[in-house]
Amino acid sequence: MKVIIVKDAVAGGKQGFQVFKDALENGAKVFGLATGSTPVSTYDEITSSDLDFSKVTSVNLDEYVGLGADHPQSYNYFMHEHFFNKKPFAQSYLPDGLNKDAAAETKRYDQVIADNPIDLGILGLGRNGHIGFNEPGTAFDSGTHEVKLTESTIAANARFFENEEEVPKLAYSMGIGSILKDKQILLEAYGAEKADAVKGMIEGPVTTDLPASALQNHDNVIVIIDEAAASKLSKKY
Ligand SMILES: N[C@@H]1[C@@H](O)[C@H](O)[C@@H](COP(=O)(O)O)O[C@@H]1O
Numbered sequence: 001m002k003v004i005i006v007k008d009a010v011a012g013g014k015q016g017f018q019v020f021k022d023a024l025e026n027g028a029k030v031f032g033l034a035t036g037s038t039p040v041s042t043y044d045e046i047t048s049s050d051l052d053f054s055k056v057t058s059v060n061l062d063e064y065v066g067l068g069a070d071h072p073q074s075y076n077y078f079m080h081e082h083f084f085n086k087k088p089f090a091q092s093y094l095p096d097g098l099n100k101d102a103a104a105e106t107k108r109y110d111q112v113i114a115d116n117p118i119d120l121g122i123l124g125l126g127r128n129g130h131i132g133f134n135e136p137g138t139a140f141d142s143g144t145h146e147v148k149l150t151e152s153t154i155a156a157n158a159r160f161f162e163n164e165e166e167v168p169k170l171a172y173s174m175g176i177g178s179i180l181k182d183k184q185i186l187l188e189a190y191g192a193e194k195a196d197a198v199k200g201m202i203e204g205p206v207t208t209d210l211p212a213s214a215l216q217n218h219d220n221v222i223v224i225i226d227e228a229a230a231s232k233l234s235k236k237y
Pocket residue numbers: 034035036037038039061062123124125126127130131132133153157
């Protein structure tokens with residue numbers, strides 16, 4: 001893992017932008033995209049630049065079950081607000097949160113991923129070490145699956161909803177096995193509340209208890225973290 005420590009998320013966004021720019025210039029055709037507050041500074045840099053994504057494809061990590069593209073808290077809505085409305089891709093794929101048939105939807109999405117192998121995938125990091133919505137305990141060879149969100153994830157994500165009751169309890173997520181097939185992975189994490197997960201991801205044992213530790217098994221990972229998120233690491237990087 002290449003670890004880059006920056007002052008804050010704004011500085012991280014500039015580094016993240018550079019990773020996207022390099023990938024595009026090196027011929028990347030498919031970008032794996034994430035939601036959450038973490039990638040916003042990178043997306044802001046990208047959408048205010050002259051990078052052109054109109055001939056490439058995006059494949060998102062996850063979506064809440066039950067929320068459609070017009071729901072302001074859906075990940076589809078988020079992606080349009082923060083990225084696609086300003087920088088459209090040739091095609092953009094997300095799991096369909098309105099498809100109640102989990103078996104059909106996860107199968108469909110696995111086919112999307114198989115047809116569009118990801119060159120660069122961006123990830124955020126849950127406080128409990130989740131990536132996408134792969135909660136602790138998820139197998140490292142998993143494909144797309146329906147996830148029952150943990151209490152801690154529901155509580156963490158409640159800040160975007162009117163109250164905790166409104167947070168969906170289920171999500172569709174790309175699996176860890178699929179994420180590990182990305183040719184290159186960029187993970188960003190900011191803030192002291194991510195410090196334990198960051199330490200486990202970089203220095204801890206590779207264990208399904210901390211999904212992001214699976215990234216130690218990948219040979220092309222760039223981690224961008226701020227000083228607060230890096231504060232529990234045992235050495236300088
Ligand atoms: N499914 C998303 C993840 O993809 C994201 O990485 C995580 C962290 O969110 P944030 O970046 O807002 O801290 O939250 C959600 O659970």
